Amino acid sequence: MVEHKTSIRVIYADTDAMGVVYHTNYIKWFEVGRCELLRSMGYPYARMEAEGILLPVAECNCKYKLPAVYDDILEITARIAEVKGATVTLEYEIRKQETGVLLVTGSTKHAITDPNFKPIRLRDKNRALNDCFMK
Amino acid sequence: MVEHKTSIRVIYADTDAMGVVYHTNYIKWFEVGRCELLRSMGYPYARMEAEGILLPVAECNCKYKLPAVYDDILEITARIAEVKGATVTLEYEIRKQETGVLLVTGSTKHAITDPNFKPIRLRDKNRALNDCFMK
Amino acid sequence: MVEHKTSIRVIYADTDAMGVVYHTNYIKWFEVGRCELLRSMGYPYARMEAEGILLPVAECNCKYKLPAVYDDILEITARIAEVKGATVTLEYEIRKQETGVLLVTGSTKHAITDPNFKPIRLRDKNRALNDCFMK
Amino acid sequence: MVEHKTSIRVIYADTDAMGVVYHTNYIKWFEVGRCELLRSMGYPYARMEAEGILLPVAECNCKYKLPAVYDDILEITARIAEVKGATVTLEYEIRKQETGVLLVTGSTKHAITDPNFKPIRLRDKNRALNDCFMK
Numbered sequence: 237m238v239e240h241k242t243s244i245r246v247i248y249a250d251t252d253a254m255g256v257v258y259h260t261n262y263i264k265w266f267e268v269g270r271c272e273l274l275r276s277m278g279y280p281y282a283r284m285e286a287e288g289i290l291l292p293v294a295e296c297n298c299k300y301k302l303p304a305v306y307d308d309i310l311e312i313t314a315r316i317a318e319v320k321g322a323t324v325t326l327e328y329e330i331r332k333q334e335t336g337v338l339l340v341t342g343s344t345k346h347a348i349t350d351p352n353f354k355p356i357r358l359r360d361k362n363r364a365l366n367d368c369f370m371k
Numbered sequence: 372m373v374e375h376k377t378s379i380r381v382i383y384a385d386t387d388a389m390g391v392v393y394h395t396n397y398i399k400w401f402e403v404g405r406c407e408l409l410r411s412m413g414y415p416y417a418r419m420e421a422e423g424i425l426l427p428v429a430e431c432n433c434k435y436k437l438p439a440v441y442d443d444i445l446e447i448t449a450r451i452a453e454v455k456g457a458t459v460t461l462e463y464e465i466r467k468q469e470t471g472v473l474l475v476t477g478s479t480k481h482a483i484t485d486p487n488f489k490p491i492r493l494r495d496k497n498r499a500l501n502d503c504f505m506k
Numbered sequence: 507m508v509e510h511k512t513s514i515r516v517i518y519a520d521t522d523a524m525g526v527v528y529h530t531n532y533i534k535w536f537e538v539g540r541c542e543l544l545r546s547m548g549y550p551y552a553r554m555e556a557e558g559i560l561l562p563v564a565e566c567n568c569k570y571k572l573p574a575v576y577d578d579i580l581e582i583t584a585r586i587a588e589v590k591g592a593t594v595t596l597e598y599e600i601r602k603q604e605t606g607v608l609l610v611t612g613s614t615k616h617a618i619t620d621p622n623f624k625p626i627r628l629r630d631k632n633r634a635l636n637d638c639f640m641k
Numbered sequence: 642m643v644e645h646k647t648s649i650r651v652i653y654a655d656t657d658a659m660g661v662v663y664h665t666n667y668i669k670w671f672e673v674g675r676c677e678l679l680r681s682m683g684y685p686y687a688r689m690e691a692e693g694i695l696l697p698v699a700e701c702n703c704k705y706k707l708p709a710v711y712d713d714i715l716e717i718t719a720r721i722a723e724v725k726g727a728t729v730t731l732e733y734e735i736r737k738q739e740t741g742v743l744l745v746t747g748s749t750k751h752a753i754t755d756p757n758f759k760p761i762r763l764r765d766k767n768r769a770l771n772d773c774f775m776k
Contacts, residue, residue, distance in 0.1 A: 245673075245676075247669070247672050247673055247676060248522045248523060248524070248528060248672060249522065249528055249530065249669045249672060251522045251523035252518045252519065252521045252522060252523070253518060253521035253522070253523070253525045253526070253575070253576050254425065254427065254518070255523045256427075256523070258518060258519055259398075259428040259431065260395040260396075260398045260399050260519065261395075263394075263395045263398065263431075264395050264652070264654045267652050267653055267654055268650075268652055271650075271652060271712075280712065281712070282711065282712040290389065292389065292391075292435070292438075293394040293435055294434070294435055295432075295433065295434050295435065296394065296398075296431075296432070296433050297430075297431070297432045297433075298430065298431050298432075299429070299430045300427070300428055300429055300430065303427075303488075305523070306523050306687060307676075307685065307686070307687040353438075380538075380541075382534070382537050382538055382541060383537055383657045383658060383659070383663060384534045384537055384657065384663055384665065386657045386658035387653045387654065387656045387657060387658070388653060388656035388657070388658070388660045388661070388710070388711050389653070390658045391658070393653060393654055395654065399517070399519045402517050402518060402519055403515075403517055406515075406517060406577075415577065416577070417576065417577040440658070441552060441658050442541075442550065442551070442552040524695065524697065526697075529668070529698040529701065530665040530666075530668045530669050531665075533664075533665045533668065533701075534665050560659065562659065562661075562705070562708070563664040563705055564704070564705055565702075565703065565704050565705065566664065566668075566701075566702070566703050567700075567701070567702045567703075568700065568701050568702075569699070569700045570697070570698055570699055570700065573697075573758075623708075
């Protein structure tokens with residue numbers, strides 16, 4: 237299972253008046269984790285786009301266990317969970333780096349499409365990327 | 372089942388380089404729908420906070436069917452789906468107002484807590500709000 | 507001088523851990539004011555784009571006098587301050603609607619360009635829009 | 642003059658439907674540059690807060706020369722430009738790291754306040770931080 241860790245630091249822009257990170261920002265950081273995962277696989281998303289393949293988000297889920305606060309360094313783990321038909325599902329964990337405590341888990345399911353958002357089967361259209369995802 | 376509709380207009384800030392609304396922004400608009408729903412029930416979230424009750428997001432889910440684009444007016448429907456223990460679950464639909472076409476569905480599950488994020492049972496702590504939710 | 511007022515309500519997403527609105531969000535609301543101003547002039551930005559005219563932001567300035575907080579309704583006033591060469595400058599005020607108290611002032615200067623970001627002179631390219639701006 | 646460089650990578654969340662970074666996000670990155678500058682000076686903003694000193698933004702200015710796009714790595718340079726009365730002004734440059742090309746310049750002016758947003762003179766209240774700023 238392909239997996240990658242990256243980290244970010246919480247700034248004020250990410251927090252809200254409850255004093256903690258606003259809940260949609262973790263899902264934004266899923267994007268950071270996903271991009272760096274694809275890059276680590278030798279297939280940055282920018283390259284996918286250049287080759288005419290998009291991964292629009294079809295579904296996302298997020299569970300919030302403990303809040304992150306200003307100045308925390310967060311470790312984002314992203315992994316490819318499933319490639320099925322013209323979709324790929326990724327899973328994520330976000331931990332407080334200093335302590336390793338799990339804060340958030342989640343997943344995103346993506347359609348695999350051409351630039352007109354028409355679903356494509358990777359196996360037929362781009363064997364190299366398909367092999368990447370299947371590793 | 373308590374339900375409320377409100378609408379917003381998409382600005383450039385909400386879109387991304389794919390030419391459509393960035394996926395986490397719909398979840399931000401769930402917050403708009405939720406706040407206006409609570410207000411319509413006579414219990415604005417600001418009042419809940421003043422009475423020592425918070426609704427931190429414990430879980431969110433979102434399914435993307437069709438994309439919204441710049442300048443679309445979106446209609447957000449929010450409804451209370453379930454109150455159970457110290458949690459409340461809301462469901463949402465986002466439609467393009469002009470056509471009524473369904474773009475996004477989703478839900479958020481909230482813990483019902485005191486200002487220290489300690490779960491509380493509404494029935495015991497705030498009967499008026501509990502009755503609101505139970506309607 | 508063409509001027510338009512519109513209003514928005516502050517949500518949690520707009521606030522930060524200082525308990526007030528995060529400073530860049532007022533500048534995002536300048537966009538709301540700007541779009542509604544253009545619409546009120548009969549020239550929504552979407553129409554400008556369809557006619558091949560973009561207004562990328564070349565400069566922005568913002569002064570923060572008093573903070574807005576969660577659930578405030580804010581009144582955004584936008585006006586066209588100057589059209590000069592291939593640029594247009596707008597000015598903004600943001601007030602707390604309930605009290606009329608001035609919270610934020612600012613301006614944005616925009617290049618007037620074609621879809622390739624090449625500057626154009628409105629007078630030559632689009633007389634109708636030029637007349638709108640000059641009113 | 643105290644100065645610090647840090648870098649970030651542009652994600653989809655930062656871009657808009659013009660295909661470039663949305664203009665307020667550079668100002669959000671000024672915050673990243675500012676925080677890392679303060680940290681490099683031995684005085685992280687979190688420590689300042691713990692010692693009862695806040696730096697709410699009183700004014701910001703931003704000039705956009707060239708746009709950044711998805712996946713660019715941006716280098717943010719932040720420096721302290723002036724400490725005067727109960728205010729501190731910082732200046733920023735954002736460059737495309739790969740080429741060194743200057744994209745954006747700007748500044749933020751901050752009030753130096755206690756937790757109730759009351760202005761304070763650093764010299765009197767916190768000599769260590771004052772010396773940091775004056776270096």
